[in-house]
Amino acid sequence: MANLRINGAARTVAADDDIPLLWVLREQLEMTGTKYGCGIAQCGACTVHIDGRAARACVTPAAVLQGREVVTIEGVSGDVARAVQETWRRLDVAQCGYCQSGQIMSAIALLSEIRRPSDADIDAAMTGNVCRCATYVRIRAAIHEAATTLGA
C-alpha cells in the first residue's frame, strides 16, 4: 500500500506490481479524466501535475510518489487553470476530447511557468501531447489567449 496526496487529499492505494499512477487514478480512485493513450509516455493523454510539473502518469510508478503532490484534471484550480479551461471552451478546442485533459494539464503547467509563452515555448511544452483530431491550431490559439487573459 502507498499513501499518496492526490488533489489535496490523502489517499491510500494498492501500489504493488510497479502499477503506474495512471491505473491507480483510473481504476482504484475512479478518476477517469486522466486517459490511457499509449502506455509509453509518447502521447501525453495521461498528463498530470506532480509537484506542479507536468508528468506522464502511465510511466510513473505509484509507489514512488509517497510525499509528492499529485494533481489531476479533476483537481486543477486557480487562475491559470480557470483561464485555460475557459479559453478552451470559448474556442471550442476539443473535438473527440480524449486527449484534452492531458493537453490542458500541459498548458496549465506551461502558463504557470511562463506567463507569456512564445510559439517556440508552446511547441516545446506541448510537443509530448498528441491530438489525433489535430486540434493544434486551436490549442496554440487558446494558450495565447489564456495568457492574454491572465496578463490583463
Add this chain to the structure above:
Amino acid sequence: MFTRRRFLETTALAGAALVVGVRFDSRPAAAVEGLAPDAFVRIAPDNTVTIISKHIELGQGSYSGVATILAEELDADWSQIRVESAPSDAARYGNRLLGGAQVTGGSTAMADSWNQMRRAGATARAMLVEAAAREWSVPASEITVDRGVVSHAPSGRRATFGELASKAAAIAPPAQVTLKDPKDFKLVGKQPPRVDSRAKTDGSAQYTMDFAVPGMLTALIARPPRFGATVKSFDATAARRVKGVTHVVPVPAGVAVVAESFWAARKGREALRVAWDESRAEKRGTDELYAAYRVLAGRPGTRARREGDADGALRGAARVLEAVYEFPYLAHAPMEPLDAVIRVGADGCDLWAGSQAPTIDQQVVAQIVGVPANTVRVHTLLGGGSFGRRATPNGDVAGEAASIAKAIGGDRAVKLVWTREDDIQGGRYRPLYVHRLRGGLDAAGNIVGWEHRIVGQSIASGTPFESAMVKDGVDRTSVEGAANLPYAIANIAVDLHTTRIGVPVLWWRSVGSTHTAYSTETFLDELAHAVGRDPVDLRRALLAKHPRHLAALNLAADRAGWGQTLPSGRARGVAVHESFNSVVAQVVEVSRRPDGLPKVERVVCAVDCGTAINPDVVRAQMEGGIGYGLAAALWNEVTLVRGRVQQRNFDTYRPLRIGEMPAVEVHIVPSGAAPTGVGEPGVPPIAPAVANAFFQLTGQRVRRLPFARLAAAGTRTS
C-alpha cells in the same frame, strides 16, 4: 451495488448546452413526462429540451449539428438543449443514406439528419403552439416562438416550453409542418457553442474506456503475430499466477486474459505462453506486395470508367507522361484505443461502446451470445476519435467482447481493451495501393488521354456491404475520386485490379480519396508543368462544367494569394477534390526541414459543404482533416516483414505533433443547398497539395508515401 436504474452522468451542468448521461438500460425508466412527439426530442416540465442523436459523437461535432438543426425549427434557446445518444434501434434510428442500419459514417450525419431533424423540431414547435392556443383561447396564427418562449403579443401572454410541454403532449402531432425559410435561421449557419466542450475540458466526458459498472472485469486478448494465425495451444500457468487474473480463455481472436484490473490483465498477458498455428497466416511482407502490385499495374484491369478511347489517344499523343505511385497500409490510431464493455444477464445483454454501427454490433453480439437481437441493448458512449475504425462490417470489437463474456460465463460485466500496440498491430488498415497513371498531350499541350490503373484490396468484398458497394467487380471505395475525375478530358480509362491479401482492411477517413486524390492531383500537376501551364489555370480550364469545384478553387487561390511572390525557400501547391458530395480546395505553402522533408507553413482551405450548419465545426473539421492527412502523408506507414507488422506504438507510428501543424485558414463557400459531408473531405487535398508545393520548391516528385521514405532512402535533391 448494481442498480438497474442507475444513471451515469457524463457531464457537469453549466454553460450553454451539454451532453447528458447514458442510461444503464434502454427501457423507459418511467412514463415520459412532458412532450415526446417522436424519437428525437423530449421537452420536460423543467424546460429542458433533450435531443436524441442517432449519430455518435466522435469529435466531428455530430451532437452539436443534430441539436442545431432541431433546435432551429423548434425555436428553442440553445441553453436549454441537452443531447443524448439514441438506443440501438434501426427502425427508428437507421441512417437513410446508408441502407437503414444505424450507422454513423461516410460523412453523412448532417445530410441524413437535415430534413428529419428539421421536421422533428417543427413538429414539436407546432404542438407547443397549439397547446398555447388552446390554453389561451387565441388563434395559433397569432402566436410566436422565440428562444424557448411561446408568446401571444395581442394578449401579452407568454409561456415557456416546460410550462406547455405536458399540455402539448395531449395534442396529436400535425401531419404537415412548415419549415423555416433559411433567411430566418437563428442557429443554423451561426456559431452556437459545441454541446460537449465543457465535459471535454474538465475530465468528466465519459468514453467507453472510462465506463465501469460494479464488479466489472477487464480483458486483454493475446493476438497472433501474423494475420490469419490461430491458437494451436497455450500455457496459462504463469498468467493465472498473476494476482488479479481471473480467467484465461481461448476466443476466436486469440487468448483472452481476464482480470480484476487493467494492470493485472496486462501482466497476465505478458506471462501467457501461446503457440500459434501459422499454416494459413499471411506471410508476405509489404515489399513483396508492392512488387506484385507494380506488375499488375502494368496490365489492364476491370473497367471502372471508360470515356472515349484512352488507349488510342495515348498511342497518338505527341507526348506521354507516366507515373507510378505507392500508398502504404495505414492505421487509424484514434486517441482512445478500441474498447467495449459487455454484460450478459438473464434479461438480455448490454453493450457499452463508442461504436459507429450500434445495430451491426447488436446483431453480432446476439449471434455470438445466442440471444435474440432485440434483447441486446447497445448504449453508445462518446468515441475518443475513430476515423472509420469504429465502424466494422463484422462488429469486430463488440464480437470479441461477446466471445469473452460467453467463454467466462456468469453475469459480471467485462471491459475489453485493445492496447495501443494491439491497435497499431491489429490490422483493419487503409489498404496498400499501387497506382499507375499515363497522360497523353497533343502538340498544342492539351491533355488528350488519361489512363489510371489502381491495384489494391477491396474494403467491401467479403462483407455484408459487398452487394451494395461492389458493382461489376469494382469496389467503388477503391476507385472513388478516380473514376469520377471531374476534369474535361475526352478520353479517360480507369481500371482496377482487386487483390486478395490476408491483411484485414477498412475504410480510413475519406476512404478511396485518401489515395485517389493524391495520384490524380499530383499527376495533373505534372501535366501542367510539362506544358508550362499554371496549375490553377489549367484546373480552371478543365473544370468549366463543375461550378462547385471552380468556386472552391477560386476562393482558396484568391485568399492564398496564388501567383504572388513568396519569400525564398517557400513554394505553393494546390489541390482540389470532391468527396462525400463536398468539394475542398487547398493551397499550401511549404518550406524545407533540415532533414529534407517538407515543412507545411500555411494552408488556405476552401470548402463547399452545402449549408454549413455549424460553420465553426466545419472549420474545425477542415483543420483536423488537414492535420490527420498531413500526419499520414509525412510519416505514417504500416509495413510488414514476413507477415509481421513492424510498428508498435506512437514511437514507431509517428503522430503529427503541435510544432508540425501549419497555420490553417478555412473559407466556406456560401451555399443554400442541403448539407453535405464535412468530417472527411478536408483530408484528401492536403497530401497532393503538399507534394505539388514540394515539387515547386525542390523539383522532386514524391510518388511513394509517406514522405518520410525520402529521408529514409537518403534522397536529397537540390
